[in-house]
Amino acid sequence: KYGLENLKSKCRFCGGDLINPRPAKYSPIDKYQRYRLDYFKTEFKKRFNKN
Helix, strand or coil, rough: CCCCCCCCCCCCCCCEECCCCCCCCCCCCCCCCCHHHCCCHHHHHHHCCCC
């Protein structure tokens, strides 16, 4: 029913944005781990350290 073609894919039934419900597959050789962790650390600080 639902498939992801690109980031701007729309649902063919309701016109809503499609999201990927599954996380990325785990790989012990993750090329982007450093960037992803840096991003999540900064997002965590923005959301929870608003003092």
